[in-house]
Amino acid sequence: MKKEVQLNTSYLDQMSGHDPATRLELLLLLAEELRTRPPSMRQCWEKQDLPALRRLSHHYKSTLPFTGCGPLIDANRKLEERLKESPQSLEIPLLLLQIEKASAAILLQVEALIRQASSTR
Amino acid sequence: MEQQVGKLEQIHPILLVEGDTAHAKLVQRYLEEADLLNCKPTYAESFGEARQLLTEGRDYAAILLDLNLPDSQGFETLERFLLLFPNQNIIVMTGQSDRELGVQAVKAGAQDFLLKDELDAPKLSKSLRYSIERSSILNRLEETQRLAHIGYWECSPSEHFFSGSEELYRIIGRPYPQLLSCEELMSGKPPYTLFVDLQEASRQQGKVQKDTWITREDGQRRYVSVFCKANRLSNGAYNFYGIIQDITERKQAQELKKARNLAEQEAKVREEFIASISHEMRTPMNAIVGMSNLLRKTPLNGEQRESVMAIQQSSSILLGIVNDILEVSSLQRHQPRFEHKVFRLPCLLADLVGVMKYRAREKGLALKLDISPEVPEYLVGDPLRLNQVLYNLVGNAIKFTEWGRVSISVSLMKTEGHRVELRYTITDTGIGISRDKLALIFEAFTRVPIGNRPQEGTGLGLAIAQKIVEFQGGRIQVESEAGSGSRFYFDLWFGVSTAEQLLPPKQKDSALPSDQAFTLLIAEDHKMNQVVARKTLEQQWANARILVADNGQEAIDHLKREPIHLVLMDIQMPVLDGLEATRIIRQEMEAPVNKVPILAMTAHANFKKNGAATELGFDGVILKPFEPGQLFSAIEQCLLVES
Numbered sequence: 001m002k003k004e005v006q007l008n009t010s011y012l013d014q015m016s017g018h019d020p021a022t023r024l025e026l027l028l029l030l031a032e033e034l035r036t037r038p039p040s041m042r043q044c045w046e047k048q049d050l051p052a053l054r055r056l057s058h059h060y061k062s063t064l065p066f067t068g069c070g071p072l073i074d075a076n077r078k079l080e081e082r083l084k085e086s087p088q089s090l091e092i093p094l095l096l097l098q099i100e101k102a103s104a105a106i107l108l109q110v111e112a113l114i115r116q117a118s119s120t121r
Numbered sequence: 122m123e124q125q126v127g128k129l130e131q132i133h134p135i136l137l138v139e140g141d142t143a144h145a146k147l148v149q150r151y152l153e154e155a156d157l158l159n160c161k162p163t164y165a166e167s168f169g170e171a172r173q174l175l176t177e178g179r180d181y182a183a184i185l186l187d188l189n190l191p192d193s194q195g196f197e198t199l200e201r202f203l204l205l206f207p208n209q210n211i212i213v214m215t216g217q218s219d220r221e222l223g224v225q226a227v228k229a230g231a232q233d234f235l236l237k238d239e240l241d242a243p244k245l246s247k248s249l250r251y252s253i254e255r256s257s258i259l260n261r262l263e264e265t266q267r268l269a270h271i272g273y274w275e276c277s278p279s280e281h282f283f284s285g286s287e288e289l290y291r292i293i294g295r296p297y298p299q300l301l302s303c304e305e306l307m308s309g310k311p312p313y314t315l316f317v318d319l320q321e322a323s324r325q326q327g328k329v330q331k332d333t334w335i336t337r338e339d340g341q342r343r344y345v346s347v348f349c350k351a352n353r354l355s356n357g358a359y360n361f362y363g364i365i366q367d368i369t370e371r372k373q374a375q376e377l378k379k380a381r382n383l384a385e386q387e388a389k390v391r392e393e394f395i396a397s398i399s400h401e402m403r404t405p406m407n408a409i410v411g412m413s414n415l416l417r418k419t420p421l422n423g424e425q426r427e428s429v430m431a432i433q434q435s436s437s438i439l440l441g442i443v444n445d446i447l448e449v450s451s452l453q454r455h456q457p458r459f460e461h462k463v464f465r466l467p468c469l470l471a472d473l474v475g476v477m478k479y480r481a482r483e484k485g486l487a488l489k490l491d492i493s494p495e496v497p498e499y500l501v502g503d504p505l506r507l508n509q510v511l512y513n514l515v516g517n518a519i520k521f522t523e524w525g526r527v528s529i530s531v532s533l534m535k536t537e538g539h540r541v542e543l544r545y546t547i548t549d550t551g552i553g554i555s556r557d558k559l560a561l562i563f564e565a566f567t568r569v570p571i572g573n574r575p576q577e578g579t580g581l582g583l584a585i586a587q588k589i590v591e592f593q594g595g596r597i598q599v600e601s602e603a604g605s606g607s608r609f610y611f612d613l614w615f616g617v618s619t620a621e622q623l624l625p626p627k628q629k630d631s632a633l634p635s636d637q638a639f640t641l642l643i644a645e646d647h648k649m650n651q652v653v654a655r656k657t658l659e660q661q662w663a664n665a666r667i668l669v670a671d672n673g674q675e676a677i678d679h680l681k682r683e684p685i686h687l688v689l690m691d692i693q694m695p696v697l698d699g700l701e702a703t704r705i706i707r708q709e710m711e712a713p714v715n716k717v718p719i720l721a722m723t724a725h726a727n728f729k730k731n732g733a734a735t736e737l738g739f740d741g742v743i744l745k746p747f748e749p750g751q752l753f754s755a756i757e758q759c760l761l762v763e764s
Contacts, residue, residue: 014412014416015653016656017419017656017657018416019656022652025652026649026652029648030649032648055695058693059646062647062649062650063647063649
């Protein structure tokens with residue numbers, strides 16, 4: 001898992017229409033999502049508020065294509081599925097942990113890109 | 122009363138088997154005198170003569186049997202009769218000295234016995250009447266049991282006695298009257314293991330009931346419901362009686378129902394799976410379809426432009442495949458709603474030809490349209506579905522024709538009041554289809570190899586077209602032979618209308634100018650999607666004012682504050698979702714705000730089906746991932762109609 005957690009910005013670049021300002025805007029939003037979403041999901045899990053956790057996971061699904069990170073996208077997809085079909089699954093906390101770790105790793109890479117983009121502006 | 126008269130008047134054929142001719146005459150006289158019974162006696166002097174009559178199939182209400190015949194003597198006479206004709210109603214006649222023989226005869230299966238010395242007309246008629254009635258009741262019971270597939274048996278192992286009904290024999294697959302002995306039953310060989318087990322269980326529990334499979338004597342498997350009861354006799358031994366019912370058909374129907382329910386459940390899971398997969402496929406396609414459009418607007422060299430166009434073409438094909446799979450899956454489970462709107466048939470067909478002529482021209486084919494003069498111009502029906510079917514058939518005709526022509530013709534078949542039945546025929550000079558393949562071409566997910574050509578597309582188009590026509594009461598027929606072209610045709614009913622009833626057509630083809638000023642509200646909770654949607658729209662309409670709301674409530678607040686020309690509404694949002702927000706706008710807000718065009722944006726393909734979105738108050742649906750062209754076209758349509 002650790003080796004595969006790699007940011008791939010090709011989707012983000014395309015969605016920004018190759019406009020540097022839009023790209024930076026999307027990177028900033030992505031960083032914000034990566035920073036805040038996993039802790040919110042963790043909170044829901046600790047409160048055992050599974051419907052809220054599922055909503056957050058669904059929302060995160062729209063974010064993750066911008067990371068281009070397959071394992072992270074896959075873990076979140078599985079989490080949403082498990083929450084829908086088998087909320088008692090023991091896999092849920094493991095998937096949540098994977099999402100947290102991968103999000104943190106991707107966040108570092110996104111922040112590096114933001115610094116790089118800001119310095120060139 | 123009438124019934125009694127009817128009974129008295131019924132003629133009962135009686136077979137008198139008597140070795141003593143003098144006694145036979147006496148009995149015949151008694152029978153004539155019998156006032157309770159209307160008898161028609163037939164006389165047989167010997168066992169052989171009687172057997173001849175019975176073998177010929179003559180039906181007798183009763184047999185009066187003397188046991189001492191010239192060719193058969195004593196108890197054996199009865200046994201021979203019972204063996205050969207087990208269903209006959211036999212009354213034995215014995216002498217005074219043979220009273221014990223008479224008792225044994227009744228135990229063995231005779232209905233009654235009469236002592237010759239004490240015989241007179243009333244006794245004879247009484248015995249006959251009771252035995253005939255009893256026999257009739259037994260026959261009716263037997264018939265009922267046969268119809269209900271219920272057999273019964275009695276078994277007394279200590280007396281080596283077993284008796285079973287005809288239906289029992291039928292159920293266990295043993296030819297009747299190849300009678301089963303008690304010893305054979307107790308041997309425990311299949312299928313008699315069941316009886317031994319039942320008797321053993323009922324000995325302990327009093328009575329038992331079970332449903333089980335048995336293997337009959339002829340090897341057939343049947344499912345039976347059996348009941349057995351034990352009676353303890355005074356000597357401590359037991360006798361048993363029970364019933365057995367063949368319920369194989371019921372069991373099979375239950376199994377079939379179970380299998381059908383399972384299949385329906387599987388179909389539902391498959392449908393959900395397909396919808397889910399399509400949803401998953403659409404999301405990454407957002408990048409491919411949408412952004413390749415944006416990419417085309419950036420400075421590109423020739424090679425790059427070609428690459429982008431190839432991406433666009435491939436993604437369009439992929440979208441078509443996803444849509445076909447969704448459509449056929451939906452049509453297999455639900456009947457679609459059909460519109461009943463006025464349309465102008467020549468326009469619909471001209472548009473179709475206009476679209477298809479480029480494909481025909483590329484292959485050097487002539488594309489002909491022929492509408493019979495008697496076909497009404499204005500019809501009532503579902504023009505979109507009609508177009509879908511014709512598009513499919515004409516598209517196939519062009520695909521499988523390398524030279525010559527493709528013709529579309531419409532002719533009038535019937536007229537009934539304000540309705541007409543029209544025949545649509547698509548003929549081509551293509552490679553045709555061999556006869557053995559014709560039946561398969563409408564099967565979904567079945568690919569029929571045609572000629573040596575590689576198979577293009579999903580192969581679902583004809584299945585979809587057939588379903589659409591069938592749901593409207595028609596059926597697509599095909600006539601073709603390999604190498605001789607094909608002719609596809611179908612008949613459908615339409616209402617007849619007039620030009621006045623045709624609503625002004627929407628100005629679909631008039632594009633909204635790129636400098637058009639208008640206000641558009643995007644209700645979407647996902648910030649990054651907000652940016653992408655805004656960016657896409659701003660690139661198309663530089664003067665458009667794009668507002669963004671994070672949820673349905675904010676969208677409503679915006680609508681209260683300022684004039685908005687169009688809303689793009691995401692469905693799943695926090696605070697207030699898109700469905701509820703739309704309901705509030707439509708039902709609780711005042712005009713003109715409640716009329717604002719609202720386009721739903723969703724990744725759930727099912728939302729677009731069956732007009733659900735329209736019922737929920739949306740003016741249209743944009744499926745995510747959207748093609749910018751599709752998004753722009755939907756927006757243009759709403760805004761042009763509004764203006």
